[in-house]
Amino acid sequence: MADAAADKTVQPVVRKPAEPLLSKRRKRIVSDPLNEDNPITVQVLGICSALAVTVKMEPTLIMGISVIAVIALANLVISLIRNFVPNRVRIIVQLSVAATLVTLVAEVLKAYNYPMYKVLGAFVGLIITNCILMGRLEAFAMGNKPYDSVLDGLGNGMGYAWILLTVALFRELLGSGSVFNFPVFREIGVAYTNNSVMVDSIGAFMVLGLIIWVQRTRTGYVESH
Amino acid sequence: MQQSNRYIIGFILVLCVLIGGLLAGASRVLGPAQQKSIELETKTQILAAVRSLVDVPQGADVLAIYDQRIASIVVNYDGEEVTQDSKGKSVVAEEVNIAGNYKLPPQERLYPVFRLVDENDESKVEAYILPVYGNGLWDKIWGYVALDASLEIITGTSFDHKAETPGLGQRIATHEIQERFIGKKIFDENGKLVSVMMMKGEHGGGQSSIDYYKEDPHRVDGMSGATLTGNGVNAMMKSYLLGYRNYFKKLMASAKSVAATQ
Numbered sequence: 001m002a003d004a005a006a007d008k009t010v011q012p013v014v015r016k017p018a019e020p021l022l023s024k025r026r027k028r029i030v031s032d033p034l035n036e037d038n039p040i041t042v043q044v045l046g047i048c049s050a051l052a053v054t055v056k057m058e059p060t061l062i063m064g065i066s067v068i069a070v071i072a073l074a075n076l077v078i079s080l081i082r083n084f085v086p087n088r089v090r091i092i093v094q095l096s097v098a099a100t101l102v103t104l105v106a107e108v109l110k111a112y113n114y115p116m117y118k119v120l121g122a123f124v125g126l127i128i129t130n131c132i133l134m135g136r137l138e139a140f141a142m143g144n145k146p147y148d149s150v151l152d153g154l155g156n157g158m159g160y161a162w163i164l165l166t167v168a169l170f171r172e173l174l175g176s177g178s179v180f181n182f183p184v185f186r187e188i189g190v191a192y193t194n195n196s197v198m199v200d201s202i203g204a205f206m207v208l209g210l211i212i213w214v215q216r217t218r219t220g221y222v223e224s225h
Numbered sequence: 226m227q228q229s230n231r232y233i234i235g236f237i238l239v240l241c242v243l244i245g246g247l248l249a250g251a252s253r254v255l256g257p258a259q260q261k262s263i264e265l266e267t268k269t270q271i272l273a274a275v276r277s278l279v280d281v282p283q284g285a286d287v288l289a290i291y292d293q294r295i296a297s298i299v300v301n302y303d304g305e306e307v308t309q310d311s312k313g314k315s316v317v318a319e320e321v322n323i324a325g326n327y328k329l330p331p332q333e334r335l336y337p338v339f340r341l342v343d344e345n346d347e348s349k350v351e352a353y354i355l356p357v358y359g360n361g362l363w364d365k366i367w368g369y370v371a372l373d374a375s376l377e378i379i380t381g382t383s384f385d386h387k388a389e390t391p392g393l394g395q396r397i398a399t400h401e402i403q404e405r406f407i408g409k410k411i412f413d414e415n416g417k418l419v420s421v422m423m424m425k426g427e428h429g430g431g432q433s434s435i436d437y438y439k440e441d442p443h444r445v446d447g448m449s450g451a452t453l454t455g456n457g458v459n460a461m462m463k464s465y466l467l468g469y470r471n472y473f474k475k476l477m478a479s480a481k482s483v484a485a486t487q
Contacts, residue, residue, distance in 0.1 A: 055392075089233055096241075100244045100247060103248060104251055107252065107255050111255040111259045114262035199392030
């Protein structure tokens with residue numbers, strides 16, 4: 001009798017099954033920013049660097065990798081300390097963490113890939129001001145667990161990178177006649193005169209506009225007025 | 226959550242110490258590798274000016290080739306060799322800050338001379354490589370000009386830039402443009418330093434541009450759409466080469482005296 005009463009009051013601790021590492025929800029955290037919630041084409045953030053670094057594929061790739069690394073790491077750090085960050089100075093804290101990571105990326109580039117540092121130097125520093133980065137820190141990392149925040153950072157970083165690479169592909173191909181410095185047109189024997197509009201930032205606007213058009217037609221996204 | 230002013234100040238202080246320590250540590254750890262990258266970059270550019278004389282294969286040990294082939298000195302405006310700066314520190318040509326010297330009046334600048342010497346005989350100079358520095362259209366441009374042993378003919382150039390227009394002024398950093406200077410002369414028939422002028426307008430690009438001014442030793446074909454960058458190159462070459470004119474005079478005088486004794 002006594003045992004039965006004890007059974008009623010003391011509930012056995014049942015461990016909630018942990019969410020799988022790549023559950024459906026988590027996959028969406030990564031995949032949404034690649035397409036339906038893309039930071040560049042849908043939210044139209046981070047345009048300045050999208051114009052500046054996309055003349056050639058190679059610097060664009062390095063820039064993309066740098067942004068992915070910085071967003072994912074900054075999201076992780078901010079998410080880890082999110083419960084300790086005083087609310088009144090949270091933006092400053094986010095900025096300091098992001099600035100530190102960006103400086104580290106720039107220093108590593110300077111040490112191990114100096115030619116790239118010369119091309120990207122100014123823009124890597126400007127990752128700090130990249131609205132995507134600060135947006136993710138404030139909107140996601142401050143309110144979510146570390147692992148989810150890393151996934152969110154990876155997703156948004158990759159969403160940024162693939163759009164930039166697509167823009168760079170067209171700009172380098174049509175503007176310089178090459179892809180990753182490989183002279184495509186010369187190799188296949190097609191006479192092609194480089195189009196200097198594509199080398200200019202106007203070319204980036206045109207390609208970006210076309211990508212946004214195609215994507216919004218496919219996803220049916222309409223901006224609310 | 227704890228939100229008192231004391232907590233906020235404490236939090237920020239801890240954050241500052243952590244971040245400051247991290248960055249200082251990174252700077253110390255990466256410092257040597259960065260120095261090496263910059264050294265490699267500088268020496269690659271210097272060798273690039275004489276790429277018609279020295280074949281540097283892809284992936285070759287640039288630093289080893291540089292050590293073997295380049296003997297550098299520093300001269301002043303009067304053409305005298307400088308070994309110590311005003312503070313008594315020894316001067317190394319590779320470490321002379323061209324951008325910093327550019328801000329000084331020409332008479333006070335240090336002028337590095339990178340001499341390409343024979344593989345076996347260090348006293349036999351094959352070419353003189355001189356730095357140039359100036360203003361392009363948007364920002365600084367710089368590079369190296371190589372003169373042959375007689376100081377008459379340009380044997381090569383290498384230019385770089387900070388922010389010239391992509392596809393237009395940026396072309397000064399390409400072989401196509403730099404090759405146009407090869408074989409040109411910087412002194413006219415009367416021995417006056419006139420340098421080389423990049424003209425307005427472009428005639429076909431590539432080899433046809435080289436052929437267009439083949440007969441003119443002081444002119445090279447321009448860059449279509451980048452005349453102002455071209456003007457910057459002209460001004461940069463002339464003003465910087467003029468800074469070496471006393472050194473040139475000394476070299477020529479000693480060459481003449483050697484010729485007379487032989």
